Amino acid sequence: MKHIDIYDVLNNPTLIGQETVVCGWVRTFRDSAQVSFLELADGTSFPRLQVVIDKSALTVDPECTKLGASVRVKGMVVKAFKGEGNELNASSVALLGKCPPEYPIQKKRTTLDFLRTIPHLRLRTNTFQAVFRVRSVAAQAIHRFFHERRFFYMNTPLVTASDCEGAGEMFRVTTQPWNASYKTEEEYYKNDFFGVKAGLSVSGQLEGEVAATALGKIYTFGPSFRAENSNTARHLAEFWHVEPEIAFAELPDVIEIAEELLKYLIRAVLAECAEETKFFDTFVEKGLIDKLTHVAESDFAVCEYTEAIEILKKENARFQFPVEWGSDLQSEHERFLTEEVFKRPVFVTNYPKEIKSFYMKQNADGKTVAATDLLVPGIGEIIGGSEREADYEKLLTAMKERKMDLDAYKQYLDLRVFGSVPHGGFGLGFERFVMYVTGMENIRDVTLFPRWTKNIM
Ligand code: ATP
Ligand code: MN
Numbered sequence: 001m002k003h004i005d006i007y008d009v010l011n012n013p014t015l016i017g018q019e020t021v022v023c024g025w026v027r028t029f030r031d032s033a034q035v036s037f038l039e040l041a042d043g044t045s046f047p048r049l050q051v052v053i054d055k056s057a058l059t060v061d062p063e064c065t066k067l068g069a070s071v072r073v074k075g076m077v078v079k080a081f082k083g084e085g086n087e088l089n090a091s092s093v094a095l096l097g098k099c100p101p102e103y104p105i106q107k108k109r110t111t112l113d114f115l116r117t118i119p120h121l122r123l124r125t126n127t128f129q130a131v132f133r134v135r136s137v138a139a140q141a142i143h144r145f146f147h148e149r150r151f152f153y154m155n156t157p158l159v160t161a162s163d164c165e166g167a168g169e170m171f172r173v174t175t176q177p178w179n180a181s182y183k184t185e186e187e188y189y190k191n192d193f194f195g196v197k198a199g200l201s202v203s204g205q206l207e208g209e210v211a212a213t214a215l216g217k218i219y220t221f222g223p224s225f226r227a228e229n230s231n232t233a234r235h236l237a238e239f240w241h242v243e244p245e246i247a248f249a250e251l252p253d254v255i256e257i258a259e260e261l262l263k264y265l266i267r268a269v270l271a272e273c274a275e276e277t278k279f280f281d282t283f284v285e286k287g288l289i290d291k292l293t294h295v296a297e298s299d300f301a302v303c304e305y306t307e308a309i310e311i312l313k314k315e316n317a318r319f320q321f322p323v324e325w326g327s328d329l330q331s332e333h334e335r336f337l338t339e340e341v342f343k344r345p346v347f348v349t350n351y352p353k354e355i356k357s358f359y360m361k362q363n364a365d366g367k368t369v370a371a372t373d374l375l376v377p378g379i380g381e382i383i384g385g386s387e388r389e390a391d392y393e394k395l396l397t398a399m400k401e402r403k404m405d406l407d408a409y410k411q412y413l414d415l416r417v418f419g420s421v422p423h424g425g426f427g428l429g430f431e432r433f434v435m436y437v438t439g440m441e442n443i444r445d446v447t448l449f450p451r452w453t454k455n456i457m
Pocket of ligand 2: 373383
């Protein structure tokens with residue numbers, strides 16, 4: 001069906017005076033004595049196309065005027081009678097698919113909670129179309145950012161035997177029947193598809209290190225899976241993960257790239273999604289554009305974990321979980337730091353080694369590791385990263401302390417045997433970024449089909 005995107009009809013002045021065909025869904029219908037107006041959306045543009053119907057020349061099937069119906073309109077592109085852009089003077093309106101009145105997307109604003117129950121239809125709304133256009137633009141910008149800096153795009157395994165410290169959070173992959181019965185666990189896995197225990201990757205980092213210690217600078221951008229039982233507005237069982245890994249880099253280099261990436265992505269969204277961000281600024285988060293513009297232009301804060309604890313301890317009375325040195329930061333602490341104390345994104349650095357992963361570089365103080373989390377207002381942690389331990393003996397000690405299976409990590413340890421180099425990287429939760437730039441408060445509303453505990457489609 002040869003037709004033109006509504007985006008083009010609205011924006012391309014050379015189409016004025018031309019006969020064209022557009023397809024879309026009816027958003028509104030208005031009728032007056034001589035003319036009637038159909039507003040169409042086809043998903044390509046935020047503003048809709050106004051179709052003008054001269055009633056003396058054209059009779060339209062009433063089904064074509066129903067909210068949600070899909071139609072094909074032929075007509076002449078003309079400059080809009082009112083306002084900017086173009087509109088279409090219809091010469092024919094054909095029905096593609098009618099839409100009965102029980103269509104659940106009605107004009108009066110429905111709640112996000114309700115829309116979450118109809119994920120297959122909620123994308124017909126302005127809000128969700130805007131979210132997913134922003135998401136797509138941001139994804140493109142991620143590839144552009146890394147490509148421009150000669151980071152190579154790697155695809156790391158999704159089904160894997162390595163569990164990247166996330167033992168309890170890993171979904172298992174198996175072809176064993178539900179009632180398989182073996183005397184031992186070992187026997188069970190031996191007879192399974194891979195002959196060993198396998199699962200869905202929680203992070204591409206360990207394989208990313210393999211690539212970075214050969215290609216220099218790499219990134220992965222793909223799904224990660226976490227079977228964590230956290231029923232929050234920031235966690236999904238399946239999310240998209242951006243993970244650069246850089247050879248010859250120390251913690252400050254990692255921080256610099258993370259800050260540069262975030263600002264680059266924000267600028268891309270502001271520039272390429274002006275209509276969408278304006279919409280979010282008006283209806284979702286007042287002041288969003290100012291916030292993003294400011295963040296793209298100012299320096300992020302950096303704060304040592306030890307200093308953060310000093311600040312938080314003075315406020316312990318307000319927290320559900322009071323902190324002391326050694327505590328893992330909860331969402332309430334993260335948000336207090338970024339929203340109340342620094343009032344901008346803040347990198348917290350050098351965490352106690354006990355609350356972080358085995359692979360993080362051990363600092364000279366013997367107590368902390370060169371890790372960093374980037375905290376942003378409204379969300380809390382958006383990035384987690386670190387310099388990696390490049391010293392074979394130190395890495396081995398950390399793994400032994402955690403009683404890890406050293407055989408399973410032979411290849412990982414080898415990277416520290418054969419030409420070990422300082423290196424580091426981070427993981428950015430893509431959905432959390434989309435939340436941040438749209439102001440959407442629930443991660444389930446920036447994902448096509450969100451999956452979380454007891455919820456899957
Ligand atoms: P959190 O403390 O928020 O649970 P984490 O410390 O487990 O996150 P990392 O392992 O550091 O997360 O993963 C890197 C990034 O991936 C996080 O900063 C976050 O943006 C994102 N992320 C982690 N887990 C999830 C999840 N379940 N759903 C969506 N995004 C996630
Ligand atoms: Mn983290």
